[in-house]
Amino acid sequence: DQQVKQNSPSLSVQEGRISILNCDYTNSMFDYFLWYKKYPAEGPTFLISISSIKDKNEDGRFTVFLNKSAKHLSLHIVPSQPGDSAVYFCAASARRNDMRFGAGTRLTVKP
């Protein structure tokens, strides 16, 4: 059961522009959401998270927005840099470490 969905397998943006990665979930019990970045041949690296009590969390160039009513979250990267090119995974959990991941979105930032 795909409780977390990333419907765009890939995204290409120009350097300096905004990258918006989207994620939808179906389980209303999820209360903690995370974004991970993954380079080839490496494990996922934690990027940013948000609790269900918030609707926005910002860390430098990265901002995560949560819309609980729509069961939707998004990751904004501004400005995008070529080094941001990677696969981005959205994850959600309802309790402790029972985390569900989306299939990932491959972001390509063109110089």
Place this chain on the structure above:
Amino acid sequence: KAGVTQTPRYLIKTRGQQVTLSCSPISGHRSVSWYQQTPGQGLQFLFEYFSETQRNKGNFPGRFSGRQFSNSRSEMNVSTLELGDSALYLCASSLATGVVQETQYFGPGTRLLVL
């Protein structure tokens, strides 16, 4: 502080064999989770261990098993390997302080190829 380490990094096995993968969590982390990553499927949760006990389990057959030792190191075993078991197996650790919302930190993974 050293990150999560996994051994071996690469493994080639044949159908029917069994395999054991190892994971050493970040020092002080007490929870270890295992995931399978295949192309197009994202990360599929296998199981989580805490205090040497399996605390959560995903929807994988009984051929997939694991254990955790008193030093929090964990092993994952897959018996009677099938071609479809070819994947990247990732281990993640977290502090497990009792706080509900925790961040997991991943190792580099073990790439398993079943021929």
